[in-house]
Amino acid sequence: MALFEVENLAKVYGDGKVQTPVLHGVSFGIEQGEFVSIMGPSGSGKSTLLHILGFLDKATSGVYRFEGKRAEEYGEEEAAHMRNEKMGFVFQTFNLLARTSVLENVKLPLLYSNVPERLWDSMAKKAIEDVGLSHRSEYEPSQLSGGERQRVAIARALVNSPSVIFADEPTGNLDSKSGSQVMEIVAQLNTKGHTVIVITHEAETAERADRILHLRDGRIEKDEKAAR
Amino acid sequence: MKIFHLFRTSLIALGLNKARSALTILGIVIGITAIILIVSLGQGAQNLVLGEIEGLGSELIVIRPGQEPSGPTDIGGTLFADSLKERDVEALKKKANVPYAADVAPVIIVPGSVSYLGETYRPQIFGWSAEFMSRVFNIYPEEGVMFGESETRQRSSVAVIGSKVRDELFGLEDPLGKNIKIRGRSFRVVGVLSSQGQVAFFNVDEIVLIPPSTAQTYLLGIDYYNEVLVLAESPELVERTVRDIELTLRESHKITDPKKDDFFVVTQEGLVNQIGTILGVLTAFLSSVVAISLVVGGIGVMNIMLVSVTERTREIGLRKAIGATNRDILGQFLIEAVFLTGAGGAIGVFFGIVLSFVASLALSRGLGVAWAFSFPWSAAIIGVAVSGLVGLVFGIYPARQASRKNPIEALRYE
Structure with missing residues (x-):
């Protein structure tokens, strides 16, 4: 059983009058422990696909199974719980809370978890250490560089040891040096056993993965093993 | 969370x-x-x-003329009512009518000021038995004496004054035996009250007491009273006494329907409520x-x-x-x-x-x-x-x- 199973998935935005189809019948599967890039130009539907996979959005038609269970069968609370426990998100724009320390930012997912509070500090510190920012844990986001901010976001995504990490254009707002540093960390996460799904339009970033799904106009154009 | x-x-x-x-x-x-x-x-x-109000003492019953005011602004009914007269006071004093009344005292409120030589002062002037005041409120003269029944019967022109009134009018002079003027009539000062400040609804230091009969006849030319105070023998007898008072006054005024009462009775408890x-x-x-x-x-x-x-x-x-x-x-x-x-x-x-x-x-x-x-x-x-x-x-x-x-x-x- 694949971790993610997608069959004939379609998504149409808009109400009755103006309808914008974004995904047209996409099918693929992703196994536990894979490192996959979803690549495509802007407007190809790759972000929408990631949102559906991450329970942030719902497909219009088709089947999506996570851990063998259909997405529709997850209720609102349960979906939130899945996002908290099994999934970690890294966004292009970091989305850190301003005027809140690195440590507190990384702890944020634990607030919504069942993890006992006495473990929060050590878990957050461990995650910050994993991204090499221990010396910055009391800093606020505004005092950090872009690359450092994205590493904080990665620490936040992995603090609850999720099985999957979603990264939506993680290097999009970074210079190439910080970008490759961030991707280095993302690749390490995969070697530690996390399933990693990265969305990008940059070939260089995509090629760090084991497998690349090429998306164009809402369809999978090519599903290839990356040449590492 | x-x-x-x-x-x-x-x-x-x-x-x-x-x-x-x-x-x-x-x-x-x-x-x-x-x-x-x-x-x-x-x-x-x-x-x-x-x-x-509690300073009034729980045994004190106040009878006012006119209809009971329906609200705080409705005082016209009492201010100009003239239904309480001397024969009512006499009726209330009879033990057969009101057996548990220890004391009955009518009150006249005299508007105006008091003067002595060049000095003028505006105290509260009551036509009110000074002896009654001693009995009910424990107010006694610091100098001189209080006046009572006999002065009232004789319509004497005597006055008992509060300590502040003395200070204002006489300064350091001895007031006893001196004549003060109230509404053009001379009154001889026979007593000065000891200073006690606020008691019940008046300030002892700022009052002048004269016999009620004198106030009626010589100062105001009226034959009614503004208030009649009745002292019950004990707080437990207040309720009974109020009933006796009502029956007595209705008989005296020939009223059969209690709704047409031309007087009303106030007790401490009633006022408090x-x-x-x-x-x-x-x-x-x-x-x-x-x-x-x-x-x-x-x-x-x-x-x-x-x-x-x-x-x-x-x-x-x-x-x-x-x-x-x-x-x-x-x-x-x-x-x-x-x-x-x-x-x-x-x-x-x-x-x-x-x-x-x-x-x-x-x-x-x-x-x-x-x-x-x-x-x-x-x-x-x-x-x-x-x-x-x-x-x-x-x-x-x-x-x-x-x-x-x-x-x-x-x-x-x-």
């Missing part, structure tokens, strides 16, 4: 916008301050008035006017919460993406609103208490009355609770808006 963290998260969010948070709760602060002030001053006024009701209604009325300001304050809170929800759209999206449920988000914003207004209420209670303390000091100094500061515990607790409730009511809409945000759109929001 644990309640403690909800509180902390809310506190941090509010702390990030201190000036705005402070301005938002200003309406609530002012509203609660005003309510506390009104309730506290209302209680103080009530204590003061009730204290004075009446004044308590009037002040209670007044306080409730003022408080409800002020409560409108709480609604206005609540709308202000709702407005700012809506702005805050919009501003923090990305934050809401992020929180949802990392596992916050709609309930978590709802709780966070709701607690923020309740915390905001609750804090406003607490600050309002603090200011209200400080202000009412200052006001009670100013009143007792400025007016020279024993105005005691009373801490309105119930109003303080209700004030904080109500302001919290305002937060809950006016916070629920913005909080729902927040919790219903679609996480993706929230994350994309610029």
